[in-house]
Amino acid sequence: MSGLLVLFIYVALFIGAYLAVKAIRSSMAKTTDFTSLKTVTFGDESAVTADRAASIISVAAIFLVWGAFTGSNYAPIHMPGPFKGYTEFTYVSQNPAGETSQATVNVLVHDFGADVDAPEATESTGFAQGDTATVAAWRSVLIRAARNDGEGVVVTQVEGQDISPGETVKVPNGKVTMTTKGSLNFSPYAGMQMESIWLPSPEAVTHRFQEILHEGYRGIVLLEHIRWSLYRVFAGFIFGSLVGIPLGYAMGLSGWARGWFDPIVEFMRPVPPLALIPLVIIWFGIGESGKIVLLFLAALWVMIIAARAGVSGVNIAKVQAAYALGASKAQVLRYVIVPNSLPEIFTGARVSMGVCWGTVVAAEMLAGEKGLGAMINTASKFQLTDIVIMGIIIIGVIGFGIDVLMRKLESYLVPWKGKS
Amino acid sequence: MGALNINDISMRFELPDGSHVQALQNVSLNLKKGELLSVLGPSGCGKSTLLNIVAGFLAPTQGVIELAGKPVTGPSAERGMVFQKGALFEWMSVRQNVEFGPRMKGMPETERNTIVENLLDTVGLRDFKEKAVYELSGGMQQRVALARCLANDPDVILMDEPLGALDALTREKMQGLVLDLWKKTGKTIILITHSVDEALLLGERLLVMAPRPGRIFKEYRLPFADRAVGEDLRVVKEDPTFNDTKKEILEMIWEMEEEIMGGDK
Ligand SMILES: Nc1ncnc2c1ncn2[C@@H]1O[C@H](COP(=O)(O)OP(=O)(O)OP(=O)(O)O)[C@@H](O)[C@H]1O
Ligand SMILES: [Mg+2]
Numbered sequence: 001m002s003g004l005l006v007l008f009i010y011v012a013l014f015i016g017a018y019l020a021v022k023a024i025r026s027s028m029a030k031t032t033d034f035t036s037l038k039t040v041t042f043g044d045e046s047a048v049t050a051d052r053a054a055s056i057i058s059v060a061a062i063f064l065v066w067g068a069f070t071g072s073n074y075a076p077i078h079m080p081g082p083f084k085g086y087t088e089f090t091y092v093s094q095n096p097a098g099e100t101s102q103a104t105v106n107v108l109v110h111d112f113g114a115d116v117d118a119p120e121a122t123e124s125t126g127f128a129q130g131d132t133a134t135v136a137a138w139r140s141v142l143i144r145a146a147r148n149d150g151e152g153v154v155v156t157q158v159e160g161q162d163i164s165p166g167e168t169v170k171v172p173n174g175k176v177t178m179t180t181k182g183s184l185n186f187s188p189y190a191g192m193q194m195e196s197i198w199l200p201s202p203e204a205v206t207h208r209f210q211e212i213l214h215e216g217y218r219g220i221v222l223l224e225h226i227r228w229s230l231y232r233v234f235a236g237f238i239f240g241s242l243v244g245i246p247l248g249y250a251m252g253l254s255g256w257a258r259g260w261f262d263p264i265v266e267f268m269r270p271v272p273p274l275a276l277i278p279l280v281i282i283w284f285g286i287g288e289s290g291k292i293v294l295l296f297l298a299a300l301w302v303m304i305i306a307a308r309a310g311v312s313g314v315n316i317a318k319v320q321a322a323y324a325l326g327a328s329k330a331q332v333l334r335y336v337i338v339p340n341s342l343p344e345i346f347t348g349a350r351v352s353m354g355v356c357w358g359t360v361v362a363a364e365m366l367a368g369e370k371g372l373g374a375m376i377n378t379a380s381k382f383q384l385t386d387i388v389i390m391g392i393i394i395i396g397v398i399g400f401g402i403d404v405l406m407r408k409l410e411s412y413l414v415p416w417k418g419k420s
Numbered sequence: 421m422g423a424l425n426i427n428d429i430s431m432r433f434e435l436p437d438g439s440h441v442q443a444l445q446n447v448s449l450n451l452k453k454g455e456l457l458s459v460l461g462p463s464g465c466g467k468s469t470l471l472n473i474v475a476g477f478l479a480p481t482q483g484v485i486e487l488a489g490k491p492v493t494g495p496s497a498e499r500g501m502v503f504q505k506g507a508l509f510e511w512m513s514v515r516q517n518v519e520f521g522p523r524m525k526g527m528p529e530t531e532r533n534t535i536v537e538n539l540l541d542t543v544g545l546r547d548f549k550e551k552a553v554y555e556l557s558g559g560m561q562q563r564v565a566l567a568r569c570l571a572n573d574p575d576v577i578l579m580d581e582p583l584g585a586l587d588a589l590t591r592e593k594m595q596g597l598v599l600d601l602w603k604k605t606g607k608t609i610i611l612i613t614h615s616v617d618e619a620l621l622l623g624e625r626l627l628v629m630a631p632r633p634g635r636i637f638k639e640y641r642l643p644f645a646d647r648a649v650g651e652d653l654r655v656v657k658e659d660p661t662f663n664d665t666k667k668e669i670l671e672m673i674w675e676m677e678e679e680i681m682g683g684d685k
Contacts, residue, residue, distance in 0.1 A: 317507035320477055325521035325572050326497030335520070339511040416510035419554035 017057045070201035079192035082137040089171035092157035093128040101126025109188040112136040140187035200386035208386040228370040233356045236295020248307020273298035273359040286367035298359045299352040306348020310341025343417035346410040422453035429483035442633035443469040456609045458623030466634025467612045500574035504581045508553045521572030539567040559590035576608045
């Protein structure tokens with residue numbers, strides 16, 4: 001239900017923001033750049049550029065929805081929260097003689113984990129005695145209302161409405177369901193916000209971030225986790241490249257090598273690295289070496305294929321030109337084949353870094369206590385959802401950062417990419 | 421000395437389906453040092469195949485090629501090649517491209533620099549020495565390719581449609597440059613082209629080839645190249661004999677093309 005509501009609100013934000021931005025823009029001065037003068041834009045891919053305003057509003061909308069559904073202080077509006085405080089409802093009991101009597105149940109709804117005293121019971125006039133209960137928000141409590149009312153007494157009404165086992169009655173700030181044994185199960189009104197073990201508020205996450213940055217989680221600070229994950233990725237990637245690139249070159253340059261390694265590479269390439277984890281654990285254990293071997297394998301096939309494609313992709317005219325200029329085989333390799341393959345190798349490096357980053361998180365979740373994957377895995381076992389979400393955000397940011405870095409490096413080191 | 425002898429070359433490609441293509445049949449040709457030969461012919465008549473054999477990239481199924489008395493067995497620095505496009509090294513600057521041959525030979529840097537300076541002056545690219553080749557226009561790139569070939573001081577220069585990818589105006593300018601370089605350096609040049617004008621203007625000798633099997637169909641000796649050096653090429657083109665020869669060759673090639681089309685039906 002509330003999932004549908006979130007979707008609905010999100011779609012409304014999408015359309016509403018579009019209309020608002022369009023209205024604001026049309027009231028401002030018209031720009032006359034080339035695209036704005038085009039009459040045919042629908043279907044013209046070049047006329048579609050990412051609207052930066054939409055990107056900014058999109059990110060803001062995510063935080064707004066997140067904050068509104070978690071009661072965050074950062075969000076200006078909130079969904080209705082759960083009921084907290086004192087509430088009461090009446091019930092009617094009937095004894096075996098057929099007489100009835102009314103009493104009140106006083107309930108205190110409190111924050112989860114808070115230490116509270118039960119409220120005072122209300123005096124009653126008949127044989128039915130008042131009851132009290134405490135319950136945490138979002139939870140429910142079983143109230144045996146008739147227990148203190150005498151032998152053989154059963155509850156027949158709640159808040160003036162008839163009730164029998166299995167039925168539910170609305171009461172102020174909540175609802176009451178009768179169990180098969182005749183007890184009353186009171187659920188206070190939960191509102192539409194998420195409980196923090198499902199989805200913590202943004203400030204809970206930032207607070208957790210501060211805490212783990214400085215004090216750490218289970219004795220290991222955040223940067224230490226990040227360092228371990230990055231170290232494993234780079235180690236795996238570097239070993240994978242050191243083996244993969246020469247193998248790829250060999251496959252690109254020698255028919256024997258291509259024939260020999262083709263079946264192995266073609267077979268191993270579609271095997272997801274995660275499927276290798278059990279075997280790697282059996283062979284290398286769950287320690288550091290196992291993880292690095294796994295990442296090595298994750299990077300290896302990508303780098304082999306990238307290097308092979310880089311060699312095969314050379315324009316034959318370049319190779320012939322080099323030979324006709326008097327170059328030896330070694331010189332052709334060094335001055336033509338290798339530089340010509342660099343753009344492909346960079347593309348492969350970007351892909352394999354991405355694969356390694358995904359694999360390292362998964363591998364750490366399976367074993368170990370250091371690394372981002374281990375951190376969120378351990379936290380999830382203790383239902384520390386804020387750490388889990390923080391970890392996911394950091395994993396995303398670092399993965400994105402690696403990709404941006406590789407692209408920068410690429411445009412700096414192989415500026416001729418795509419220019420031949 | 422320095423002559424290029426093409427002796428009775430045949431080239432037969434065996435195809436995977438068991439058939440074969442006779443790309444060249446009994447082609448013989450002698451080029452004196454310093455001659456400029458242009459080669460015309462319909463598509464698929466074996467022009468590129470012939471050039472690749474002379475360059476040493478392909479071994480003919482029959483016949484030998486000798487340069488200055490030595491048989492050709494593979495590519496070498498004495499036979500330079502200028503490709504239509506895509507043969508420059510994008511990862512090198514203009515200077516590095518031009519000095520590639522001398523550098524591979526281990527020539528010291530100062531000597532290389534003099535060669536590069538001179539050649540870039542000749543082809544008019546002095547200001548582009550440190551530019552990346554992909555920043556240059558197509559015409560400039562072909563001038564770099566010419567300079568790179570000349571830097572190696574080859575005996576023979578082989579050109580496979582070197583100006584084919586250029587627009588008409590640039591192409592005309594480049595034809596003048598090729599003529600100038602030819603006169604200046606006295607290189608033996610084989611130039612493959614699809615433009616009859618270009619073949620007539622630049623070739624001292626002109627070869628028309630015919631397909632199926634690829635062979636020499638007719639040879640001309642032409643006066644225009646000598647006349648065109650340093651001249652306005654358009655004046656030369658107005659010569660009546662130029663136009664007569666052009667007509668004759670065009671008709672010849674049209675006939676061959678028609679034959680191919682008809683034969684394919
Ligand atoms: N590697 C090869 N394998 C099989 N057949 C080939 C090969 N190279 C060329 N041929 C065939 O040999 C013939 C001559 O080809 P070539 O490329 O020399 O023609 P061309 O005169 O240069 O044509 P164009 O003017 O189109 O460049 C063609 O029929 C071609 O199909
Ligand atoms: Mg050709």
